[in-house]
Amino acid sequence: MARMAMLIDLTRCIGCDACTLACKQENGTPVDVFFARVLNVEIGTFPNVKRLYIPVLCNHCEDAPCLKACPNKAIIKRPDGIVLIDQDRCRGTGACVSACPYGNIYLRKQDAWYLEPGEAYEEQFVKPRLKPNVARKCTYCAHRVDQGLDPACVVACPTTARIFGDLDDPDSKISRYIVEQERETGRKPFHLLPGAKTRPAGCYLGPMSAQSPASTDQPRQEPRVRTSHRSAVSTVLSLLAVLTLLLLVLASARANEATEGLDHYSTSSCLGCHGVTAHGGMGPPLASTPIPYEQFLSIVRNGKGMMPKTPASEMSDEEVRQIYEELKAKALNPDEVPIAFKVGQFLSTRNVALIFLFVTLFSILFAIKVLAYWVGISGAKELLPYLPKFGVFKAAGIFLWSLIVDGFLVASLWRKDRFRWAMHGLLLYGFTGLMVADILIQIFNPTRSEMPLFSPLKMLPILSGIAVLAGVSYVMYRYKTDRYIDNGLTLGRDFFFVNLLLHTIVSGFLTVWVKRAGLTEWVMPVYLYHLCAIALLLGTAPFTRFSHAFVVPVMAAITRLTEAMTAAGIDLGFQREPSPGRHHKSLKIARQVADVVDPEHGEVKLRYYP
């Protein structure tokens, strides 16, 4: 285990941009793409002006938002902590571009180059180094690190302001430098934008004359917990499922063991749910039932909740009366009431609806919170001041259009891989279908009474379920076969989500099949399990891979909007920026570092050119 990191000492840095150019030389980046940049900051008003140079590059965050935002698992975290964008796998969705709070990811539809076409240097040795139309960023020169060399910017820094090494190794250059500087100059390293909670590997030491030690924030060096428990999740989930079902069946089965003196009842189909001794199973106990006969008959004829209708052709009024009377006469022994019913009695349609309302509200609340975090780090707020100049309606149009194209139509997959696009479509639209079906059922069949198979309200969820099942099966297959699926950070959550989704869908279908197969004592346990799975799925939605369904489209839409605003050049900063599209994020960084350097600083401006 290692944790490669870069420390930039702002006392040593002279803002010369040698790093910027060394990076270009090493990585062969095209026009306007700068994996390493230097922010040129001007603070205050004449004559109380301070200048600050902040070299920035990918921070290789411990908790990298880009990695979590990538819908394609193209961004990976290596065991040594280096975060890479796999050039072969990236689909150019652009979610990572907005997800990076530091503005260090570059995605350009069309690359421009520096020299004349045909110049061998560029054609043969520069252009082939990066793939077109994919997201790119600093790799800490992973190809050099793999050969035991320091990154190009470190090697080229003429003031050795960049110190690179393994934070986990107390003998590494960087670890020793941190200790030595704290001892000798009293400076502690700080991170950029601690509010983004990304836990960056990149850290900074402030200028010696001005840094106030109070405002530092030491880089965390605690050992990482690896979160990829690929098979553990599915095993645990499956075991839990089997266990739950067994428990429920056992509990309801207990009621079937006792048999005594109910003639008509015991020949009816009622005992399937209400227990052989009428002390209840999945349905309520009927012994010594308090309800009057008229109501009893009405329930038998019309059904209730999970209970099907029983027409007079199947059971005459007389038979119903006889059963009613037998039941009325039967003494209720509370000890015999099975656990399943004790649970099940609370599952009235109303209660289930309430529970789901609560779960949904909870998940929506947290989904909003999660989305707010992502929108926050995307710097969208910093874009707002420029919106009026750009046109609010135009911006809204671009945003919505992108939500549809990038989100609902999964455009980036369509461009690169039709099969994967189709499979993701099945998942996405199937899920949408299920949600829609649920809402429609709430409206048209609030009691959820039995309905024929070919009713649209029935067909919609079934078809959607099949679609999701197909999609999720493919995803699970891919998890099995794709050796690059592990990005080093999100796999545990992904797997939890996919498995849960599978369980939800399968148990949903199982409920129907079990009921059709007449395995009445299994219906309720399976259904209960299904409900639990849905509740869990919804409840964990904001925290699992599910979140990418709503995060990615929003982030991609912000990226598209930023691109449009940059191209329009609505602000001078945007227009003149050598690496267009990140002025607003750079400004945020500049303000934070200015706070660290001098808490009482004046206005912070970014300068491009000289």
Added chain:
Amino acid sequence: MATRYPVPGRGPTVPPKGEARVVRTTDSPNCTGACGWLATVVDDVIVDLKPAGDYSCEEYNPRGCLRGMSMTHMIYNPDRLKTPLIRVGERGEGKWREATWDEALDYIAQKMIHIRDTYGPESMLLFNQVVGTGYLQKGAQVRMAALLGMSFATAYDFNGDISMGFTHTIGIDSVECESKSWGYAKTALLWSSNVFQTRIPDAQFLTRFAKQRNNCQIVCIDPRCSQTAKGADLWLPIEPGTDGALALSMCQVLIENDLVDWNFLQQFTDCCTLIREDNGMRLRASDVGMGDEDEFVVWDEGQDALFKLPKDTLRLPEGVRFAFRGRRKVQTKDGEVYVRPVFEMIEDVVMREEYHPDRVAEVTHIPAETIRKVATDYATQRPSLIIVGMGVNHRMHGDLTIRSILLLSALAGAHGNPGEGVSIYSGQHHFRVDVSPFWFPEGKRPNPVPMHYFVLGKPSETMNPKIKFPEHGFKALFVSHGNPLVTEFSDLMRAAIDRLELFVVVDFQMTPTCEYADVVLPAPTFWEKYELVGTGCHPYLQIQQPVISPRHESKPEFWMVQELIKRVDPSLFKYFDMTELDAMRIILEGGGPECEGITVDQLLAGPVRLKVHDPEVGLDHQFIDLKPFPPRAYPFPEGANKEFVKTGRMEFYKEEEVFRKLGEELPVFKPAFSHLSEEEQAYPLSIVTPHSKWRVHSTHSNNPLLLNLNRKPVVEINPVDAAARGIEDGDLVEIFNNFGSYRLWALVTEGIKPGVLCVDHAWWDRFLAGGKYHSVHTHQRVKPTHENYYLPAVYAPGQHWKDTRVDIRKVK
């Protein structure tokens, strides 16, 4: 080198194809950084550059900067010259005929023969820039000029980099300590010097060593909050041109608070020498019958008698105590004469009310308290260092300012130790070794003429009689390694060129100067040829070697000269019948004590430190070895500059009549613009033209990699000045005065003093929004105190770029 591997993904890494070769070389642009590089070459293409980082003093590693790092985009630039070009249209019209080398050289040779035979060889002028950055290729051109008897214009003085304040005080135009010495400083005054930008590879000695190791106080004196001001503890936004007042005010603080190092003044300066009241001349030993004309006497208070200063050493006998004050009567061969020590006269000037910090604060706009603090810190928090930048020197009265700064350093005695001294890294005039054996075969030298007189078209009235201006004027000009039509007074120079019969430009790319040439000869970049490289910044000698073969049809200057000599005078070819490495051996063998024992083979393996002190503190021979001033000025013989400081000490009193006529016998402050015409002075704004971070002078103007970061030429302007003219950030603006105008974009910034504009110098005109960059510069005036002696690039007239006054308006 690992660079050829692509960005790794998760698949297996495919090793790059083709055989890679790594070559150690050095570059030699006019930044004079002379940084070592490792170039990776595949199929004769440079695919990667990395700093070599192989200097034996670990502190120097690595060296390099953004400009060196982006050299690939100059080597492979579309502006590269492909073949020799001969003009077919009018000058500057852009009509060319692509020629073979034979055609071009025959054409030039034939013209040269004609001019030599008709007007004499001295009417052909060679002007190659910063000869100190390349002893071999540029040297070959000088060798040719010497053999043919051509005229040779040194660039250093014409560029304005010659610092006559130094020559007047110490007898040589500049002094540099090696940059490693900065690291010892506890106080560093960066006087209009922007070392973070202009000395990128050396800047770490201020940040990583001086600051981090000694917690050095760095003071930046500059009207703009420069890149260097970023690392400074104190930024003094000084009113442009008032640096001399500041220096003298600091001198006053030192004298007032008795922070003067009397021993230093006594030993190393002329402060105790005596000035005759009758004729203003220094009292000589011969005046009082104690010795020769070139010996000087002081008053020894211990003996209460005159004491003759030793001529050949700065060592003084134990126990002497010279008088710094007191008017005395001395019996001379001319009768009784009153004499006064120089120090007392200095004191009279420095202690004037006009140099009181309170008064100077009004002039410089720096608070009196700050002046006192900086002066006190400079004298007490030792070692203390001053680095002077060209902003101070590029002025009519820049010589006075530098003399004042040197006076400050002498009063504090801040010389001779690591982290001390006054250094001015003003271009690589100083040769590290004696190049004369190669440059001046058998003692033959070209006819040296300051470039000023070429541009002016005729000698000035006060031109030094030693200068031999060609009888028939100049008929041919050879420009090499330079781009004077961008960086100099282009209009005047164009007019001078128009009078020529032949104008040849050697360059690796189509510069604006090439565009005006009769014949353009394509040279290789410094990555395609041999060169022997030294620099003032560090004491390493290095070899530059051809990393790739010369691109297109380009040929090294050495080869061009060989071919020309063959054609112009075959009898002289014997002087060039050698390889480039042979020429380097000649230089190394005759290079003097500094490079004794250094061989070409050693240099091919890596940089070799010259035999000099470690660290070099500047003026080592004087302050450490106690040899009298001036230091030897390579490539001139020992003593060539002796007459500039006759006392053999740092001279603050100049006895020559020409100084007294101007009232400049002692360092005084003269308002910067007082010599301008009323019309010029009427323009309200000063303009400073510092070096750009993105260029080395005009080189890299067209580097697409750097243009990606530095996209447009801008003028920095304070919001106050901008608002008064309705200018907003990013507006298209025009800078103008009575001489001309040009257009560019406004960068409204708090980082510049109100009343001052700043434009990075030497943009190629094609990048401007209109006009010519140098069209506004105030016209050349020569100060007589720069003409009373002459030694090329050591005592010669300079330039005054920064004296320009302008105004600015928004382009509607």
